[in-house]
Amino acid sequence: MTTIDTAGSTKDATATTGSKGTRMLGAVVAVGFVALAALALFITPPEATQRDAFRLIYIHVPSAIVSLYIAFSITLVGSIMYLWKKSVFWDLMAEASAEIGVIFLGLTLITGMLWGRPTWGTYWIWDPRLTSTAVSFVLYSGYLAVRRLDMDPTVRSKRAAILGIVSFANLIIVRYSVQWWDSLHQGQTFDVADTQMDGIMLFTFVFGVIVMNLFFGWLLIHRFRVAWLEHQIADVGLTEAIEARRREGVS
Amino acid sequence: MLRDAKLIAGKDLRIEMVSKVLTTQVIPFGLLVLILFGFAIDPDLQAVGRGVEGNSRAVLETVAPGLFWMAVLFSSLLAIGRSFAVESVDGNLDALRLAGLEPSGIFLGKAAAVLVQLTVLEVVLGLGALAIYGAPVGHPLLLGVTVVVGTVAIAAAGTLYAALAAGLRVRDTLVPLLLLPVLAPVLLGATIATGAALFGPASDGWPWCAALGAFAVLYVAAGILAFGSLLEDS
Numbered sequence: 001m002t003t004i005d006t007a008g009s010t011k012d013a014t015a016t017t018g019s020k021g022t023r024m025l026g027a028v029v030a031v032g033f034v035a036l037a038a039l040a041l042f043i044t045p046p047e048a049t050q051r052d053a054f055r056l057i058y059i060h061v062p063s064a065i066v067s068l069y070i071a072f073s074i075t076l077v078g079s080i081m082y083l084w085k086k087s088v089f090w091d092l093m094a095e096a097s098a099e100i101g102v103i104f105l106g107l108t109l110i111t112g113m114l115w116g117r118p119t120w121g122t123y124w125i126w127d128p129r130l131t132s133t134a135v136s137f138v139l140y141s142g143y144l145a146v147r148r149l150d151m152d153p154t155v156r157s158k159r160a161a162i163l164g165i166v167s168f169a170n171l172i173i174v175r176y177s178v179q180w181w182d183s184l185h186q187g188q189t190f191d192v193a194d195t196q197m198d199g200i201m202l203f204t205f206v207f208g209v210i211v212m213n214l215f216f217g218w219l220l221i222h223r224f225r226v227a228w229l230e231h232q233i234a235d236v237g238l239t240e241a242i243e244a245r246r247r248e249g250v251s
Numbered sequence: 252m253l254r255d256a257k258l259i260a261g262k263d264l265r266i267e268m269v270s271k272v273l274t275t276q277v278i279p280f281g282l283l284v285l286i287l288f289g290f291a292i293d294p295d296l297q298a299v300g301r302g303v304e305g306n307s308r309a310v311l312e313t314v315a316p317g318l319f320w321m322a323v324l325f326s327s328l329l330a331i332g333r334s335f336a337v338e339s340v341d342g343n344l345d346a347l348r349l350a351g352l353e354p355s356g357i358f359l360g361k362a363a364a365v366l367v368q369l370t371v372l373e374v375v376l377g378l379g380a381l382a383i384y385g386a387p388v389g390h391p392l393l394l395g396v397t398v399v400v401g402t403v404a405i406a407a408a409g410t411l412y413a414a415l416a417a418g419l420r421v422r423d424t425l426v427p428l429l430l431l432p433v434l435a436p437v438l439l440g441a442t443i444a445t446g447a448a449l450f451g452p453a454s455d456g457w458p459w460c461a462a463l464g465a466f467a468v469l470y471v472a473a474g475i476l477a478f479g480s481l482l483e484d485s
Contacts, residue, residue, distance in 0.1 A: 130410075136432075139433070142425075142428045142429040144429060146425070146429070149421065150420075158481075160416065162480065163415060166411070166477075169473075173466065174435060175467075177435075177436035177439050177440065178436075180462075181439050
């Protein structure tokens, strides 16, 4: 069977997810991470009360911002646009963004727990931020599960789009309900925000947010292009199958 | 829309009257969960309660509201699964649409039928919980409203998510994964409101009851809006 060869030759034979722009972006991200590591680990001084454990803030908070605020918002927009315009672009964008968002959210949870051990004395506390993040993680894992379902792609995309919208609403509901719930207990939470940051620490923190966002953008472009190629393969496969049937009919 | 909802709800409840899945399977399952919680949590264990005088109370009694709602959640998964299992055979969902029923009516009808079944379940489980966990009822009105509003929330969200997974082979494993995190705020609110209804003061419970109401309204609205496109090509 030579169907795969013909399929490859009709479409772009050198299909790759890299391009000049992404390579440059990738290089910037790589340099950025090296600089971030140098800043976060060596150049910034240890924090007054938390000492070195505080350095986790430079990756923990940026990854939380990327997943909860950026990635899932893109999924929301993609879902709405897909239902509205029925464009494959937005559908794949929503999927790609959610996937990376869940990974970053996992990273947030893990770094948060590692941070909690030295500062709170335990990996987990029933803090509203932790609890709602954990629920959000499961929520979007469910979204990804729907994207993996073995069913008609159009139906799947539509259901996923509805789920993408409802999940975002849930993100907000879970966040607020858990916060309210926690206000009933007397919280022994150490508030990260009340730590005064200035000078080089603040700069490193903002720098971390920027690098992490660029990294997310780089990943998103690649993940989107993979999804796009997969989508095209599915189309090519179908055309091939139809043509094979036709040839059978002629001979 | 309401006429269609009534038709669908009537149909589902008639199916239930004949098949008796609720009374022979779902309710016994819920009671079983209640009893298993009793095994998991030592009934003799004492805890400092959040009660009126702050006196100590058995742990099991203190956590009774949470256990009750957990049992309701688990049992509701069965009831909701059942609600869509009867539709996925022989392309029933397509038949419903061909019959000219409005999707929003189908949603409301299915949710209402689930609501009725869950209410029956909750009365039985509630009596069971009060009996075996030994909790008092301080504010029956708050308890009643909480149960009703919480159940509307569960039924509406459950019907919406079950429709998302309708007709899939992996439905049974997918629905809990999708639905339980969504219902986490309901579990929170209902547990606190029920706790307030049992041990007081009731003023702690009413705001949560209102939050449950908002959640219920939101999901009923979401279901009415989204059901059309969910059923379009199931």
